[in-house]
Structures are given as structure tokens and as C-alpha cells.
Amino acid sequence: MTATRRLPTEEAAELLKLVRRLAAEELAPRSAEAEASETFPREVFRLLGEVGVLGLPYAEEHGGGGQPYEVYLQVLEEIAAVWSSVGVGVSVHALSCFGLVSFGTEDQKQQWLPDMLGGSLLGAYCLSEAHAGSDPAAMRTTARRDGDDYVLNGAKAWTTHGGQADFYKVMARTAGEPGDRSGISCFLVPADTPGLSADTPERKMGLTGSHTATMRFEDVRIPVERRLGAEGEGLRIALGGLDSGRLGIAAVATGLAQGALDQAVAYARERETFGKPIIEHQGLAFVLADMEAAVQSARATVLHAARLKDAGLPFSREASIAKMVATDNAMKVTTDAVQVLGGYGYTRDFPVERYMREAKVMQIFEGTNQIQRMVISRSLAKDDRGTITHA
Incomplete structure (x- = not known):
């Protein structure tokens, strides 16, 4: 994955390097076959649990990773860039833990959270x-x-x-x-x-x-x-977790789009027509430029919402914006990736056709993008908030 990242701590940077390596070495080689055979990759979730990924955004005292959402969402991106099913699964697991973390009694947390956040229970x-x-x-x-x-x-x-x-x-x-x-x-x-x-x-x-x-x-x-x-x-419990869940899907969509872009750029550098790589033809180069702009725009929108959440500020509107922008952009980027590869993009010899099929559902689950527009417009009608705070 080619994304350049600025992480808040050295620990977070090392975590992202670990996840990027796991994604390349453990997830990517399994993804195409598992998707083709419709096999649920339970062993992959066990592996991610063992390295602490499944409980990243929750407190260490109950077995979580104690990482801010800004970091957790970038981890999701790295996973989804090679295997969206797993990225979605990690996000859903985090959402399934939210009710216990936020509304459970101390006895309930001590009894169930360590196994849930530790990854032994999905x-x-x-x-x-x-x-x-x-x-x-x-x-x-x-x-x-x-x-x-x-x-x-x-x-x-x-x-x-x-x-x-x-x-x-x-x-x-x-x-x-x-x-x-x-x-x-x-x-x-x-x-x-x-x-x-x-x-x-x-x-x-x-x-x-x-x-x-x-x-x-x-x-x-x-x-x-x-x-x-x-x-x-x-x-209240259900809706309280949905804003965070929408950020999870927005991050997955951004990772998916980045993966499609990476595939398209790699192909365009190697494929030649009329004596030069097709990336040097302006018509196609501009398509790739638009794809890069869409991915970076989505990432910035997602991270803005995450940083508001981490600061304890309202982020519901921004979560809906992030989900809508990132998933709409993912649909466009993956469609363009297929176009860049031409006939090969339409075959299952390359992963971009799968990425395009996977992008569609991102616009639907965790609240359709039509629902996100309703949430955003209702928020605009209710208030004129504008908060300025320091880091």
C-alpha cells in the first residue's frame, strides 16, 4: 500500500508497519482463493486477535489496545487495501463490543471483555x-x-x-x-x-x-x-455505536480504493502502447490523478472525523460525511481501476473486478448514503455549530 501516513506516536507508527507487513504476507496471499470459494477466514481473525488488532480502539485495562480512532481507522485501511472482507469484519467486531464497553457494568466488563477484545471471541x-x-x-x-x-x-x-x-x-x-x-x-x-x-x-x-x-x-x-x-x-446503545461504525466502513472503503489505485498504477507503469507505458498517455494519466485525489480526499475526511471523536467533540455529522464521501469515492475509483486495466480488468486474473464488486455494498450498509445525506441535512437544520479547539 502506497499511502503516506503521519501517526501521532512512534508506537502507532510501528503498529501500522506491523499491520502493513501482515496484510502483505498473511492476508493478501489468501484473499483471492477465500473470496472465490466463499470461505470464511476464521483463522485470519484469530491471527489479528493475537496481535491485538481486534480490540485496538478500546481501553487496555480490559484487554484492548488503547489506541485513538485516528490510528485504529488507518489500521483498517491497511487491512482493507488487500482484503475488504476482513476489514469489514474487524469493524463489525469493534461495533459488537461497543455496547458492553459503553453500557456494561464493571462485573460484565470483567467477565466478557478480555476475551472479546483479545480476539478469542468474534x-x-x-x-x-x-x-x-x-x-x-x-x-x-x-x-x-x-x-x-x-x-x-x-x-x-x-x-x-x-x-x-x-x-x-x-x-x-x-x-x-x-x-x-x-x-x-x-x-x-x-x-x-x-x-x-x-x-x-x-x-x-x-x-x-x-x-x-x-x-x-x-x-x-x-x-x-x-x-x-x-x-x-x-x-440508544445501537445508535450510539453507529457513528463509530460508519467511520469504520469509511476507512475500509478508503483502503479498498487505495488498493485499487495501487493495482491500476502498477499496471499502467508496465503496460505499453504506441511505444511507451500507458501511464505516460495524458488521457489515462489524468484518470489516475483523479483516482489519487479521490483517495486522499476520502482519507482526509475520515481522519478529520476521527480526530474530532478522539478529542471528545461532536462528530456525528462528520461521520456521515466521511462514510458518504469515502464510499462514493471508492465506487468511482474501483470502477476507474477496471477501466485502466481494460479487458484484463474485467477478468478475475486481476483483483480490481473484485474490488469494484466490493465497493458497491459500502454505499449501502451502516446506513445507505441516502440516509447519510438525511443525517447531514438534518444536522445542518438544527444548529450552526463551529468549534475551535487546540491540539
């Missing part, structure tokens, strides 16, 4: 339902209190790591009717709980190494101690 996030994608308050999955337990019934669609995760962070209705935002609660459900099952993974256009499945809850009984926060706080 997480998944169950919010969307088939009829309620961008409107989570319309969910119908229920959690009925029965003594010292809750009994969950319903189905959750589009679950990344569905059928592969070790635990599921689940939003379910404990009161009210669909549409009632105050009747939703959050639970941590172990994968081996009786009554919990996964449908056959979705047959997707891209990210085929990342399994996405509907999770079904049929009288799934879990103890009260596995509820995170109070009853009715579930939607």
Missing part, C-alpha cells in the same frame, strides 16, 4: 430486520421477561459473521409496539445458546469471504445478566 451485530433496515424502531424481534431470564423470538437480517460469530449483540423489543423507540433493549447472546440458528449465507455480489446471514431466535433463553444497560436503552 462478535456480530444484530439490529436490522427484513422489514426494518433504515428504520430500526420498527423491529419486531421480542425479548420477554420470564423470571431471571429473557426469552427472545424473531429474526435479524443482514448479520455480518452470521453463523460464524461466537457472540451476538442483539437489539430486541421488551415493551411497546413496532415504531416505539423506547421499548427496545440490548443483549449479548452466546452463539451456542439453544434456539439460536443461522440461515444459509446470502449469495452476494461481493465480500463473499464475509458471511452475511439471517439469524433466527426461537425461544432463545438468556439470563438477565446478559442485558446491557437498562430496559429501553437498546436503541
Whole structure:
């Protein structure tokens, strides 16, 4: 990966060098075959857990890496530049840990967080339902209190790591009717709980190494101690993590675009027409220049939002902007990468056709880019904030 980086500490710089080496030596050689065979790379997540990548943005006291989001998102970029399915998986795992980190009791954190952040347990996030994608308050999955337990019934669609995760962070209705935002609660459900099952993974256009499945809850009984926060706080927990999740996907999209650009530049330097490398033909050189500008613009937007988050400042609007800009740019850059390679770009002999297929979903999950535009415009209507702070 050719991106030039300025990291806040020497430790962070060494971390990025380690991840870049792992990506090149361990991830890149496996990615094409795993994606072609639609094989979930569980051993890769174990490796990333062992080196501390899965818990990077969380506190060291519970087994995390204690790194700021500015660093964590650049780690995601390095991974996604060679294997987007894994980059998405790392982001989803971090999101699945958010509820426990932010709303769990100290006993809950001590009991579960070390294994979750240490990487021995892989997480998944169950919010969307088939009829309620961008409107989570319309969910119908229920959690009925029965003594010292809750009994969950319903189905959750589009679950990344569905059928592969070790635990599921689940939003379910404990009161009210669909549409009632105050009747939703959050639970941590172990994968081996009786009554919990996964449908056959979705047959997707891209990210085929990342399994996405509907999770079904049929009288799934879990103890009260596995509820995170109070009853009715579930939607707050869910939405509280989405801004960070959007930054994760924005970083993955930026890494994906960088990987496509790297492939296109390497090809353009080697391929010759009319007696010279095609990168020296102005028509194609300008396409590459626009691709580079798009990648760098996306990265700057993502890091701006991350630095606001790290400073404890509002960043919801900026997270939506970053997600929208980075994913739209990734779609454009990967499409152009296929064009640069010409007929070869359309074959599976080169990875850019896969990158193009993978970029499309980045505009859809973690809130479609139409939803991001709604979030941004509503934010503009509410306030005229402009904060100046020092580093």
C-alpha cells in the first residue's frame, strides 16, 4: 500500500508497519482463493486477535489496545487495501463490543471483555430486520421477561459473521409496539445458546469471504445478566455505536480504493502502447490523478472525523460525511481501476473486478448514503455549530 501516513506516536507508527507487513504476507496471499470459494477466514481473525488488532480502539485495562480512532481507522485501511472482507469484519467486531464497553457494568466488563477484545471471541451485530433496515424502531424481534431470564423470538437480517460469530449483540423489543423507540433493549447472546440458528449465507455480489446471514431466535433463553444497560436503552446503545461504525466502513472503503489505485498504477507503469507505458498517455494519466485525489480526499475526511471523536467533540455529522464521501469515492475509483486495466480488468486474473464488486455494498450498509445525506441535512437544520479547539 502506497499511502503516506503521519501517526501521532512512534508506537502507532510501528503498529501500522506491523499491520502493513501482515496484510502483505498473511492476508493478501489468501484473499483471492477465500473470496472465490466463499470461505470464511476464521483463522485470519484469530491471527489479528493475537496481535491485538481486534480490540485496538478500546481501553487496555480490559484487554484492548488503547489506541485513538485516528490510528485504529488507518489500521483498517491497511487491512482493507488487500482484503475488504476482513476489514469489514474487524469493524463489525469493534461495533459488537461497543455496547458492553459503553453500557456494561464493571462485573460484565470483567467477565466478557478480555476475551472479546483479545480476539478469542468474534462478535456480530444484530439490529436490522427484513422489514426494518433504515428504520430500526420498527423491529419486531421480542425479548420477554420470564423470571431471571429473557426469552427472545424473531429474526435479524443482514448479520455480518452470521453463523460464524461466537457472540451476538442483539437489539430486541421488551415493551411497546413496532415504531416505539423506547421499548427496545440490548443483549449479548452466546452463539451456542439453544434456539439460536443461522440461515444459509446470502449469495452476494461481493465480500463473499464475509458471511452475511439471517439469524433466527426461537425461544432463545438468556439470563438477565446478559442485558446491557437498562430496559429501553437498546436503541440508544445501537445508535450510539453507529457513528463509530460508519467511520469504520469509511476507512475500509478508503483502503479498498487505495488498493485499487495501487493495482491500476502498477499496471499502467508496465503496460505499453504506441511505444511507451500507458501511464505516460495524458488521457489515462489524468484518470489516475483523479483516482489519487479521490483517495486522499476520502482519507482526509475520515481522519478529520476521527480526530474530532478522539478529542471528545461532536462528530456525528462528520461521520456521515466521511462514510458518504469515502464510499462514493471508492465506487468511482474501483470502477476507474477496471477501466485502466481494460479487458484484463474485467477478468478475475486481476483483483480490481473484485474490488469494484466490493465497493458497491459500502454505499449501502451502516446506513445507505441516502440516509447519510438525511443525517447531514438534518444536522445542518438544527444548529450552526463551529468549534475551535487546540491540539
